[in-house]
Amino acid sequence: MEFELSDEERAFQGAVRAFGDHVLRPHEAAIDRDGAIPLEVLRPMAGLGLLAMPVPSEYGGMGGSAVLTELAAEEVGRGDLSMATAVFFLLEAGWGWLLSRHGKEELRRAVLPPVCRGETFLGIATTEPGGGSDLAAMRTTARRTSEGFVLRGEKSFVSGTVEAGRMGGGHLTLAKDAGGDGFHFLYVPTKSPGLSTQRFENMGRMGISTGGLTYDDVVVPTGNLLGEPGKGFHYAMEGFRVARTFVSAACVGAAERALEAGTEHLRTRTAFGQPLGKFEGLQFELVDLYVQVEAVKWQCRRAAWLLDRFLAEGGERYRSEVDRAVAAVKLTAPPIAFEAVKRVMMWFGAAGYTKDVGLERGLRGVTSYLVGAEGGLNIMRIILGRELLGPEFVPYK
Numbered sequence: 001m002e003f004e005l006s007d008e009e010r011a012f013q014g015a016v017r018a019f020g021d022h023v024l025r026p027h028e029a030a031i032d033r034d035g036a037i038p039l040e041v042l043r044p045m046a047g048l049g050l051l052a053m054p055v056p057s058e059y060g061g062m063g064g065s066a067v068l069t070e071l072a073a074e075e076v077g078r079g080d081l082s083m084a085t086a087v088f089f090l091l092e093a094g095w096g097w098l099l100s101r102h103g104k105e106e107l108r109r110a111v112l113p114p115v116c117r118g119e120t121f122l123g124i125a126t127t128e129p130g131g132g133s134d135l136a137a138m139r140t141t142a143r144r145t146s147e148g149f150v151l152r153g154e155k156s157f158v159s160g161t162v163e164a165g166r167m168g169g170g171h172l173t174l175a176k177d178a179g180g181d182g183f184h185f186l187y188v189p190t191k192s193p194g195l196s197t198q199r200f201e202n203m204g205r206m207g208i209s210t211g212g213l214t215y216d217d218v219v220v221p222t223g224n225l226l227g228e229p230g231k232g233f234h235y236a237m238e239g240f241r242v243a244r245t246f247v248s249a250a251c252v253g254a255a256e257r258a259l260e261a262g263t264e265h266l267r268t269r270t271a272f273g274q275p276l277g278k279f280e281g282l283q284f285e286l287v288d289l290y291v292q293v294e295a296v297k298w299q300c301r302r303a304a305w306l307l308d309r310f311l312a313e314g315g316e317r318y319r320s321e322v323d324r325a326v327a328a329v330k331l332t333a334p335p336i337a338f339e340a341v342k343r344v345m346m347w348f349g350a351a352g353y354t355k356d357v358g359l360e361r362g363l364r365g366v367t368s369y370l371v372g373a374e375g376g377l378n379i380m381r382i383i384l385g386r387e388l389l390g391p392e393f394v395p396y397k
């Protein structure tokens with residue numbers, strides 16, 4: 001067992017921390033206010049290799065391991081507390097990696113290099129107006145033709161609908177085979193004829209859009225199919241495993257940033273003639289939060305480590321361990337981050353409620369992971385219940 005980071009990992013972590021401190025933090029308020037991540041952020045991200053970083057180098061990525069990507073996600077979550085940049089980061093990392101794994105060679109070469117350079121956007125579209133948790137009940141269909149597929153239906157609450165339209169790019173889209181032959185996972189460029197996008201008004205992570213995608217007989221060529229036809233559900237779950245690990249890591253980073261600000265505040269702010277940190281009520285809150293954040297951070301790193309083992313070696317043992325570890329961190333990291341940000345806001349008193357202190361951005365951003373982004377908390381409980389009790393205990397057909 002080895003808990004120490006390697007020299008390479010520590011150096012990379014330091015470089016991403018510096019990017020967070022010197023590039024993300026100065027832009028954080030503007031990202032939230034203006035509703036976009038500017039090129040001044042995306043270019044250095046691409047320069048550091050942070051965009052779609054697990055993608056192999058022949059397609060423009062850095063071929064980063066899950067562990068290295070997890071470390072970067074922590075730092076990006078710490079740098080932009082609103083989570084907007086973290087979402088951009090983890091979508092490209094998780095789904096870019098999946099495309100590099102299951103996309104056809106021509107598709108990889110066409111889609112991935114500009115994503116890695118920060119010139120185009122890549123996202124995921126599974127959720128529909130009728131629900132996101134029960135994916136098998138989706139209504140969007142893909143009708144097979146001699147040249148590919150014709151998509152009909154609607155997706156909603158999809159991240160990056162505006163970015164994919166503005167920058168170019170598209171979404172990996174899960175659709176039910178119109179003839180009942182499983183699910184297909186297709187790369188759908190946002191500029192495809194028959195595809196229209198909508199933007200929803202969210203409460204947080206304003207720097208990246210969330211919206212709807214409507215498919216009115218959108219033609220998707222066979223070359224845009226990931227893997228084998230009919231097996232799309234399996235590929236989507238593979239991507240979720242990876243993306244959920246990075247979501248959790250970003251929550252850890254946000255929680256650590258909040259606790260750092262809170263610790264400094266408890267040291268320096270006085271009331272009743274003493275620093276706030278001398279009051280046991282607050283000191284113990286800090287300690288309890290520190291312990292929880294530290295625990296979930298190492299859970300996250302272990303989940304990433306298991307992912308690397310699983311991807312390298314496969315096998316049922318790692319599959320089950322990975323599923324448990326990933327569901328456990330996605331279940332615990334967002335609520336812990338939310339609690340850390342909320343508590344620290346309270347230590348700041350009225351100032352915590354202002355945009356100047358900026359903690360409210362974190363509260364709004366982290367909430368997205370409580371309500372459902374990358375899978376609701378109860379869905380993580382269902383995965384864990386299945387792993388602990390057996391598949392016959394899944395509470396639905």
Ligand SMILES: Cc1cc2nc3c(=O)[nH]c(=O)nc-3n(C[C@H](O)[C@H](O)[C@H](O)COP(=O)(O)OP(=O)(O)OC[C@H]3O[C@@H](n4cnc5c(N)ncnc54)[C@H](O)[C@@H]3O)c2cc1C
Nearest residue numbers: 124125126127131132133157158159368372373374376378
């Ligand atoms: C900011 C944001 C960004 C998002 N980005 C994307 C994206 O890029 N692409 C995409 O496809 N989707 C995206 N989503 C959607 C997300 O995947 C869904 O919100 C999620 O899957 C839950 O689906 P739902 O919102 O339809 O809730 P529902 O499925 O309607 O569930 C509602 C509630 O019931 C709970 N629940 C459901 N089933 C059960 C059960 N059997 N037992 C107990 N509780 C249950 C859920 O956990 C949830 O709390 C995003 C969501 C948000 C908030």
